[in-house]
Amino acid sequence: MTDKLLSKVLVLDNSPEYADTIKHFCDENNLAGLKVQKNNLMSVLRSNIDLGAILYSENYGDTPEENAEIAMMIQSVRGELPLILRREKTATLDDLPEELRRVFCAAYVASDMPALRSVIDEYIFCLVYPNALVRGISEITGSVLTSQFKINPTMLTEAPYIVRDRIIFGEVFSLIPLESSWCRGYMMLQTEEQPILDFLELYRPSAEVADFRAANSFLGEVTNLIWGSFKNRYIGDAGSAGSKIQVPLIVNHKHKYISFGTDNPQLCFIYTLVDEASGRTVKLYQRFIFNLNWSPEDFKEITCDVDELVDSGELELF
Amino acid sequence: MAKILIVDDSSTVRDEVAGFLKNAGLDVATAVDGKDGLAKLKADPGIKLVVSDVNMPNMDGLTMVEKIRGEMGNSTVNIIMLTTESSPSMKERGKAAGIKGWIVKPFKGDAVLEAFKKLAG
Numbered sequence: 001m002t003d004k005l006l007s008k009v010l011v012l013d014n015s016p017e018y019a020d021t022i023k024h025f026c027d028e029n030n031l032a033g034l035k036v037q038k039n040n041l042m043s044v045l046r047s048n049i050d051l052g053a054i055l056y057s058e059n060y061g062d063t064p065e066e067n068a069e070i071a072m073m074i075q076s077v078r079g080e081l082p083l084i085l086r087r088e089k090t091a092t093l094d095d096l097p098e099e100l101r102r103v104f105c106a107a108y109v110a111s112d113m114p115a116l117r118s119v120i121d122e123y124i125f126c127l128v129y130p131n132a133l134v135r136g137i138s139e140i141t142g143s144v145l146t147s148q149f150k151i152n153p154t155m156l157t158e159a160p161y162i163v164r165d166r167i168i169f170g171e172v173f174s175l176i177p178l179e180s181s182w183c184r185g186y187m188m189l190q191t192e193e194q195p196i197l198d199f200l201e202l203y204r205p206s207a208e209v210a211d212f213r214a215a216n217s218f219l220g221e222v223t224n225l226i227w228g229s230f231k232n233r234y235i236g237d238a239g240s241a242g243s244k245i246q247v248p249l250i251v252n253h254k255h256k257y258i259s260f261g262t263d264n265p266q267l268c269f270i271y272t273l274v275d276e277a278s279g280r281t282v283k284l285y286q287r288f289i290f291n292l293n294w295s296p297e298d299f300k301e302i303t304c305d306v307d308e309l310v311d312s313g314e315l316e317l318f
Numbered sequence: 319m320a321k322i323l324i325v326d327d328s329s330t331v332r333d334e335v336a337g338f339l340k341n342a343g344l345d346v347a348t349a350v351d352g353k354d355g356l357a358k359l360k361a362d363p364g365i366k367l368v369v370s371d372v373n374m375p376n377m378d379g380l381t382m383v384e385k386i387r388g389e390m391g392n393s394t395v396n397i398i399m400l401t402t403e404s405s406p407s408m409k410e411r412g413k414a415a416g417i418k419g420w421i422v423k424p425f426k427g428d429a430v431l432e433a434f435k436k437l438a439g
C-alpha cells in the first residue's frame with residue numbers, strides 16, 4: 001500500500017482540447033479523475049459517494065443556460081463537494097450572476113494549471129496526515145478484521161484517500177470518538193448488512209441464526225478493537241486534557257447524509273473481505289473525521305520496550 | 319464445578335469466549351456490563367473467576383472490580399480483564415483493586431485456557 005493519499009474527482013469537461021491537460025494534472029496531483037458524460041451525470045453522482053471535488057467546465061452544457069442549470073443541480077444534490085469551474089478566458093467568478101457565483105468555490109483556466117493545484121490543496125489536501133498514522137491505521141484495521149474469523153478470508157485494502165463527501169455507505173455504521181492531545185474527532189465504519197450476515201453464516205456456522213443484531217454486534221466489536229489498538233499505539237495515557245467542546249452531528253436518513261459540523265476533508269480507507277470459494281465479499285468504508293482538533297505536529301507513535309510488550313490474547317499475570 | 323463469569327457488552331465477544339470455554343468443559347455465565355456482572359456475582363457463590371471487559375456502558379469493568387472488592391470484601395473470586403486497553407495507568411488501577419491478570423483483545427483462548435482452569439479452581 002502506498003503512503004500517498006489520493007482523491008477521486010469527477011471531471012465534467014468534454015473539451016477535447018484540454019482533455020490531456022486535465023488528465024496530466026490529475027495524474028501529477030494524486031487525483032483519480034472520473035470523466036462523466038452529461039446523460040450519465042445523475043447516476044454517477046448517486047453511485048459515487050466518496051468524492052473529493054468536481055472539476056466543471058463552463059462549456060459542459062450545450063448552452064450557458066443549460067450549464068448554469070446543471071451547476072445548480074449539482075450544488076443542490078451534492079453541495080458538500082467543491083465545484084471548481086474551468087473558464088476559457090479568465091480564472092474569475094466575478095462576472096457570473098450572483099446565484100451562479102455562489103455555486104462554485106473557485107475558477108481556473110487551462111493555461112494556468114498551477115493555480116488549480118492551489119485550489120486542490122485548499123479544498124482537498126488541506127490537512128496533513130502523517131505517513132506513520134495512515135500506514136498504522138491500515139495495519140491495525142486489517143489485523144482486526146481478519147482476526148474476527150477463525151479461517152482468515154482474503155483482505156483487500158485500497159489506497160487511502162481524501163473525501164469531501166458526506167454520503168453514508170450501506171445501511172449500518174458505527175461511530176467512536178478519538179480523543180488525544182493531538183486529535184479530537186471520530187472514526188466511522190460503514191458497511192452493508194446482508195454481506196456481513198452472509199460472511200458470519202460462512203465463517204461462524206455454529207453461531208445462532210444471524211439477524212441484524214449480529215451484524216451490529218460484529219461491527220461494534222470491530223470498531224472497539226480498532227479503537228483500542230489506535231489508542232494503544234497513538235494515544236497511550238495522554239488523553240485530551242484541554243477542550244471539551246462538542247458540536248452536534250447531524251444524520252439525515254432520507255438523504256443518507258452525515259455531517260460532523262465541519263467542511264474538513266475526511267481520511268478514508270476501504271477494506272474488502274473476500275471469501276475466495278464462494279465469492280462473497282464484505283466492503284467496509286472507514287473514515288477519520290478530526291472535526292474538533294487536528295494538530296499533526298504533535299502526533300507521535302507510542303513506543304515501549306520489547307520487555308513491556310504482551311501479545312494480544314496472551315495473559316499477563318500480576 | 320467452578321463457574322466463570324464473562325462480562326462484556328459485546329454479544330460477539332460473550333458468545334465467542336463463552337462458547338470456547340464451554341467447549342473446553344467449563345461452566346460459564348455471562349453479563350452484559352459491570353452492573354449486571356456485579357449483580358450476578360453477588361447472586362451466585364459458585365462463580366470463581368470473572369473475565370471482564372473494561373469499557374462498558376452503565377458500569378465499566380474497573381469500577382465493577384473496585385465494587386467487588388469494596389462491597390464483597392471477603393470474596394475470593396479471581397478477576398481477569400479482557401480488553402482492548404493496554405495503558406499502564408489502567409493496569410495499575412486494576413492491580414490496585416486486586417485483579418489477577420490482563421489480556422489484550424482479541425481473545426485467543428488456546429493461549430490462556432490452562433490459566434483460566436487454574437484460576438477457576
